Amino acid sequence: MAEPTVLQRPDRRRPEPLWHQAEMALRELIERGEWAAGTQIPNEDRLCDMLGISRITVRHALRNLEEAGLLRREHGRGTFVRSATVVAGVRGLTSFTEEMRTLALAPSTLLLEASRVPADSDMADALEIPLGDPVVCLKRLRLGNGMPIGIQTSHLPESRVPELFAQAEQVQSLYTWLKDRCDITPVKAKEVYRVGRVAAADAEAIQLPTGTPAFEVERIAYDARGPFEYALSTMRADRYEIRSTLYV
Known part of the structure; x- marks a missing residue:
């Protein structure tokens, strides 16, 4: 003690x-x-x-x-x-970086992959863009105090973030970058949480065996013009919690 x-x-x-x-x-x-x-x-x-x-x-x-x-x-x-733990629940719309700082954890991000792809049906529906429109995808490992918390893949319409693909390596807080470079300020987001498992492609980066139970989080973030980000995340269940307060 x-x-x-x-x-x-x-x-x-x-x-x-x-x-x-x-x-x-x-x-x-x-x-x-x-x-x-x-x-x-x-x-x-x-x-x-x-x-x-x-x-x-x-x-x-x-x-x-x-x-x-x-x-x-x-x-x-x-x-x-506790070890590095993100507590999700009733809270304001914040970036991962802001959540980490609120919990007194040092945030960091490792870019795993950046790509430009045509929007598939899921991306097009979430971002309200035509099927096949160009989308910038950033797959990033999110860390708190140097420990993996989760892997997040963000999809953004290239028409709204024309410089993002070229500058992906320099981006730490995506929302800060979007505000400073693209005048995009989030006003709301919709999130869905599901129970899933760590994929084989993510196991090494997230430091868990393939198939380990994990949270899967789907987020659509909006600014005043509409949806600007469709994010899919896999979060370590031992370092990510969901809490709710229920009232009669």
Whole structure:
């Protein structure tokens, strides 16, 4: 069990709620690597002593960190720092890069393949373009803290992104590039999640055996002019979670 060398105690004179100050103090330990992935953190009683706050306040902070994907609780064992995990659910429309930064993970992208192809029926339907129109396809390995999270293949109408194929090697955050170079700003997206398996062609890059269960995610992203991206992703099930809150 890891005892931090320095832990900022909440200050009751500050305007921020105590639970928020505690959450930020614990998050800092994770972000600076003092609590590495897999580390068991002190129990609630110890955290109360260390932070000088009540158990209900500690639980509030821990729950927020768990919902953010930074911690995991194991019944009968304790609370541990998660490995790189993307938590999907009710959230704003963001790029993978922004999601990683929200979870205090260093995002990176490895371009596996760039191509120009005629739109097949699936691409044409999703992008609302004529069958056979040219489409730029980017197949990329997405990583958090250097660990593979998933493989994403984005399809974009070449008429809207004329420079993308030539500059594919330089693109890290696709949405940032689209905004800066093509005046494309996403306003909404539709996503479908399915249970699938890792394909043989992706196994080496995603570092899982062929046939391993994984999430398959289909996304159509829109800007003010209509659909601009049709993305198909295979996400590691051990590093990608889907959470929902249900109401009566």
